[in-house]
Amino acid sequence: MYIWCFATLTSCFAQKESISELYTQLDRAIEQSQHYTKLKESSIAQLKELIHQENNPKLLINTYRKIYSEYKSYQSDSAVAYIQKAIVLAQKEGLPAEVAGLKSQLALQYSTAGAFAEALEVLNHIDKKTLDESNRKDYFIAYYHVYGELGFSNIHVDTDLSQNFFSRQNAYRDTLFAILPHHSEDYLMRKEVMLTSQNKWDEALKVNDERLKMCKEGSHEYGIVAYYRYLIYRSLKNEEMKKYWLLKSAICDVKCAINDQLRSGCSPIF
Incomplete structure (x- = not known):
């Protein structure tokens, strides 16, 4: 039953990279983390300049x-x-x-x-x-x-x-x-959390599909939605998909210079 669900519900977001490729991407992002931090600081500095103007x-x-x-x-x-x-x-x-x-x-x-x-x-x-x-x-x-x-x-x-x-x-x-509008991120995120807590994982994955479609891959928002997808697969004890989506989330976090997570639940650790 679970195999059928995975094949049906994850087809839109099939794995584009292998786990080893994602680990390589994460290592590369971490090596360049100072660069991403400088970009963040530059963006903040530009906004602070506007205060005086x-x-x-x-x-x-x-x-x-x-x-x-x-x-x-x-x-x-x-x-x-x-x-x-x-x-x-x-x-x-x-x-x-x-x-x-x-x-x-x-x-x-x-x-x-x-x-x-x-x-x-x-x-x-x-x-x-x-x-x-x-x-x-x-x-x-x-x-x-x-x-x-x-x-x-x-x-x-x-x-x-x-x-x-x-x-x-x-x-x-x-x-x-x-x-809330029923197609808004604020609504869909809470609906996904509710469905996950009710062990309705197939429905939760469908909602997560909708959320992923609304995000630009690599963005902070994409990283958040990927993390919630990881939580679903963690509940299902699907080790490969769990690692895949946690790595996708972590790569976004490093590239977006994210230090504090606005996410309910456990810290994203394997």
Whole structure:
């Protein structure tokens, strides 16, 4: 049965390279990692130059947000610093909806770094009256992430507490399912996670197929989706496909200078 599923569901994304070829690609990427880091630093430096040239507060907030986006999977402390700059400026300019959205992103960054108490502190102090179409998604995603991470981190410590956190995460997932476009990455990722947790691996692979089609191969986004594909094959105990997709993900991470992962679950280690 599993063999039939693999043949049917992975045909669109059949292995283009052998495992040994991917190891070679990863080794080569690691050898050139300083080059990729310099490219990242150059991109950030160009954005920082805009700070001194921008007089429009709203455009400056957007510049801070772009710098945060560059840093968020590269240097978490710097990501926090720049999203906080954006929050302070948005507060000064009297932009409550902007503040709520930025604080939600700050909470997500804290959660990604394992600072769960700080994440919840930020989220619990967001004025719900300021939530609108522009920021609701980020608000619910942040809660979804922090409760999922709390559930995972307590799974071997306190089973009841862990399940309580997962129940809260599921509630926020259902809220997101109700407001997100069904073909969006934010929706599909959470649908894939849900299907994987329900051991519906064939359906999860179909969703992952959709996500891969939306990504440019070699991009940061492709690396993330490849990692989720690895998680499915890890559950299926398919060693070859597990290694294949983890290597694909790792190569993307090195080339995109990714240091911090915005992914629920275990670290990507064989």
